[in-house]
Amino acid sequence: MILEPHVFVGLLQNFTYLRKLSLASLNISSALPSYLNISYSSLEILNLGDTKLYGKLPGDIFNIQSLEILDLSINSFTLTSQIPSKTSLLPNLVSLDLSNNFDLRFESHILNNILKSSTLLRDLRLSSVNVSGVLRPHLNNRSSSLNYMDLSYCNLMGSLPKSPLNLTHLTYLDLSNNKLNGTLPSWLFTPPSLKYLALEDNMFSGDVSFALPQLEDISIARNQLGDQIDQSLIMKSTNLYSLDLSSNNFNGDWELSTLLSHLTNIEFLYLSYSGLSVTTSNAENISNPNMQFLYLNSCKLKEFPVSLRSMTNLTHLELTNNEMHGDFSFEAREIGDGNKLEFLDLSHNLITSLSQIKLYGLKILNLESNQIQGPFPSSICNMSNLGVLDLSNNRFGGDIPRCSGNINSLEMMDLGNNDFHGTIPNMYENCESLTGLILNGNRLHGELPSSLSKCQSLKILDLGNNSFNGTLPQWLGNLQNLEALILKSNHFHGPIVVGSSFESLRVLDLSHNGFVGRLPQKYFENLKAMMSGLRSTDLEYINFRGVYYSVVMDVKGRDLSFPQLSVDYVILDLSDNRFEGEIPSIIGNLISLIVLDLSHNNLTGRIPLALGNLTNIESVDLSCNRLTGKIPQSLVGITNLEYLNLSKNNLERHIPEGNQFDTFNMSSFQGNPKLCGSPLPNKCSEQSDEPELDDEVDNGFTWRVVMMGYGCGTFVGLLMGYLILSSGRPKWFNAIADAGEYLIHTRRTKRRYVYIGK
Numbered sequence: 001m002i003l004e005p006h007v008f009v010g011l012l013q014n015f016t017y018l019r020k021l022s023l024a025s026l027n028i029s030s031a032l033p034s035y036l037n038i039s040y041s042s043l044e045i046l047n048l049g050d051t052k053l054y055g056k057l058p059g060d061i062f063n064i065q066s067l068e069i070l071d072l073s074i075n076s077f078t079l080t081s082q083i084p085s086k087t088s089l090l091p092n093l094v095s096l097d098l099s100n101n102f103d104l105r106f107e108s109h110i111l112n113n114i115l116k117s118s119t120l121l122r123d124l125r126l127s128s129v130n131v132s133g134v135l136r137p138h139l140n141n142r143s144s145s146l147n148y149m150d151l152s153y154c155n156l157m158g159s160l161p162k163s164p165l166n167l168t169h170l171t172y173l174d175l176s177n178n179k180l181n182g183t184l185p186s187w188l189f190t191p192p193s194l195k196y197l198a199l200e201d202n203m204f205s206g207d208v209s210f211a212l213p214q215l216e217d218i219s220i221a222r223n224q225l226g227d228q229i230d231q232s233l234i235m236k237s238t239n240l241y242s243l244d245l246s247s248n249n250f251n252g253d254w255e256l257s258t259l260l261s262h263l264t265n266i267e268f269l270y271l272s273y274s275g276l277s278v279t280t281s282n283a284e285n286i287s288n289p290n291m292q293f294l295y296l297n298s299c300k301l302k303e304f305p306v307s308l309r310s311m312t313n314l315t316h317l318e319l320t321n322n323e324m325h326g327d328f329s330f331e332a333r334e335i336g337d338g339n340k341l342e343f344l345d346l347s348h349n350l351i352t353s354l355s356q357i358k359l360y361g362l363k364i365l366n367l368e369s370n371q372i373q374g375p376f377p378s379s380i381c382n383m384s385n386l387g388v389l390d391l392s393n394n395r396f397g398g399d400i401p402r403c404s405g406n407i408n409s410l411e412m413m414d415l416g417n418n419d420f421h422g423t424i425p426n427m428y429e430n431c432e433s434l435t436g437l438i439l440n441g442n443r444l445h446g447e448l449p450s451s452l453s454k455c456q457s458l459k460i461l462d463l464g465n466n467s468f469n470g471t472l473p474q475w476l477g478n479l480q481n482l483e484a485l486i487l488k489s490n491h492f493h494g495p496i497v498v499g500s501s502f503e504s505l506r507v508l509d510l511s512h513n514g515f516v517g518r519l520p521q522k523y524f525e526n527l528k529a530m531m532s533g534l535r536s537t538d539l540e541y542i543n544f545r546g547v548y549y550s551v552v553m554d555v556k557g558r559d560l561s562f563p564q565l566s567v568d569y570v571i572l573d574l575s576d577n578r579f580e581g582e583i584p585s586i587i588g589n590l591i592s593l594i595v596l597d598l599s600h601n602n603l604t605g606r607i608p609l610a611l612g613n614l615t616n617i618e619s620v621d622l623s624c625n626r627l628t629g630k631i632p633q634s635l636v637g638i639t640n641l642e643y644l645n646l647s648k649n650n651l652e653r654h655i656p657e658g659n660q661f662d663t664f665n666m667s668s669f670q671g672n673p674k675l676c677g678s679p680l681p682n683k684c685s686e687q688s689d690e691p692e693l694d695d696e697v698d699n700g701f702t703w704r705v706v707m708m709g710y711g712c713g714t715f716v717g718l719l720m721g722y723l724i725l726s727s728g729r730p731k732w733f734n735a736i737a738d739a740g741e742y743l744i745h746t747r748r749t750k751r752r753y754v755y756i757g758k
Contacts, residue, residue, distance in 0.1 A: 005030030031055030108133030272297035501526030
């Protein structure tokens with residue numbers, strides 16, 4: 001429902017004796033008046049939560065003495081001015097909710113003042129408000145009515161106060177996702193009514209000691225807590241339904257069956273990467289029917305817990321990075337009900353064989369990085385709900401069965417780095433959901449099946465390190481959503497002829513094949529995603545329902561493993577083929593590129609001046625070609641450049657100086673006999689320092705001649721061009737033209753960036 005802004009402003013101006021105003025979840029899309037008349041002294045409830053309000057939040061709103069409930073949550077406020085720290089604020093306040101105002105800066109002294117002044121306060125919610133500074137609440141006996149306090153994502157820093165706080169009625173305390181440090185004060189674990197305690201994602205250190213029978217949910221994950229944590233104390237909190245100790249530095253051994261026998265109400269248990277070693281007596285009489293999420297990653301488990309059979313409601317099970325070994329056979333009776341289990345991750349263990357797996361409710365199955373031998377488990381083909389299947393980095397062999405194409409719900413299948421052989425079955429008839437197909441590192445051969453052209457949702461197609469052959473199929477260009485195409489180290493051949501565009505492509509690796517012909521300029525014109533220059537504001541990785549796409553790429557002169565590949569890591573690798581001709585200048589438009597590798601081809605001509613536009617690029621490899629001319633000065637302006645290899649070409653003259661070029665060693669330039677200057681031992685002669693033409697146009701006319709024509713008149717310019725081309729280029733002309741070239745290139749670059757910025 002929409003409330004017109006003028007109606008809203010009228011309400012605030014005309015209702016002098018208004019007591020209650022609640023417009024929650026109405027679409028107002030307006031700003032509060034810059035000044036609120038404090039004559040609204042009778043106002044008790046002001047609820048404007050989730051009304052799409054924006055602009056400055058008037059500071060005098062905190063001086064309404066009669067206000068009991070103030071809710072301005074889920075809006076876009078900023079604060080008009082600072083509030084004096086000694087002002088008595090909202091003495092009758094019972095509930096304050098300013099949460100999810102991401103631009104609101106709320107100084108910590110204001111919060112401390114509210115906690116001191118508002119002695120009736122029971123409910124305080126400031127999540128995702130920038131409460132910068134140190135939390136120093138002044139609570140006294142009259143403040144013990146505080147029941148609910150959420151200060152998560154508030155940018156709080158420093159340590160918590162050591163002196164005891166009287167919080168006898170507190171049931172909910174959330175200080176997660178801040179920058180708090182120091183040890184945990186004992187008063188945190190003393191409130192007799194406390195049921196929910198969240199301290200995760202801070203920098204707390206030291207030990208932990210708590211035993212509150214009434215505690216139901218506690219999370220201290222992702223801190224720096226260490227030393228012993230007494231299992232017997234944990235077991236006294238018998239009401240716990242959620243316990244998260246993950247990603248800390250604890251030590252000690254915990255016996256899983258003993259723990260679960262006391263925590264009979266537990267539903268969520270997270271001990272992953274806590275530092276604890278978990279053992280199991282494999283007692284079968286343990287009953288935990290409520291367990292839903294069990295995460296025991298990196299807990300040194302040596303065998304699969306038999307007690308899982310009692311967990312009839314288990315939906316998520318993670319046991320990665322452990323030491324479980326031997327033969328595994330999963331049926332419904334092995335894990336609770338079985339059909340309720342949706343997520344099973346046993347990756348990075350020592351499992352050697354997989355007899356069968358009959359968990360038909362599974363949506364995600366991850367068995368990556370084990371030692372499993374044998375054929376593809378045919379029982380997987382019957383899992384009609386399966387969305388993500390990762391069997392990579394094992395020892396599976398034989399053919400890929402046709403039945404794997406019958407899993408219509410499949411979004412990602414990773415069979416990489418196994419020993420599968422044969423061809424890819426022409427089986428993908430109903431693959432509308434398939435977004436990732438990774439078969440790299442096997443012994444597959446033959447041509448790519450045309451049925452893959454029906455998988456229009458494909459974003460990742462990784463078939464590298466196999467023995468596929470044939471030409472590059474034109475139907476690949478019809479996969480409009482494709483973001484990564486990796487066909488490296490196969491036996492593809494022929495020219496690149498793609499019928500349609502690859503507008504979404506961000507990673508292209510065709511290296512180590514037999515492609516021939518000129519680098520297709522029209523092809524590069526279609527790479528719109530590589531031209532955008534846009535980068536995600538948050539670090540984002542390619543993943544499928546939380547399972548990350550991992551890949552090994554030749555970057556910066558060596559093979560680099562990417563356990564998680566960022567969506568912003570844009571790669572163009574056409575190395576180790578038989579491409580010929582000049583490097584198209586349009587590659588300079590691919591301004592999102594991080595890695596460019598055209599090495600080990602038969603490329604000729606000059607290095608395009610336009611490559612200087614690749615301001616985001618970190619790695620450039622043009623080595624082992626037949627490139628000529630000098631190194632463009634424009635490359636010096638790429639300040640992100642970490643790796644440059646121009647070796648084994650026919651480049652000449654002086655190596656540019658400045659910025660990153662001063663950091664490159666001899667290996668970046670060696671194998672160019674006519675190249676001189678630091679870091680090579682060859683000293684430059686006077687002739688080597690003279691300017692030289694960089695870019696030429698067709699028919700023998702250089703654009704410098706056109707530039708001269710522009711300055712001297714068309715007829716005179718053409719006449720000079722004729723004389724120069726017929727008699728050679730005198731030194732004085734080269735010097736003038738080189739200066740003009742640099743000026744025009746600089747102006748063009750500036751115009752381009754202004755345009756993109758708009």
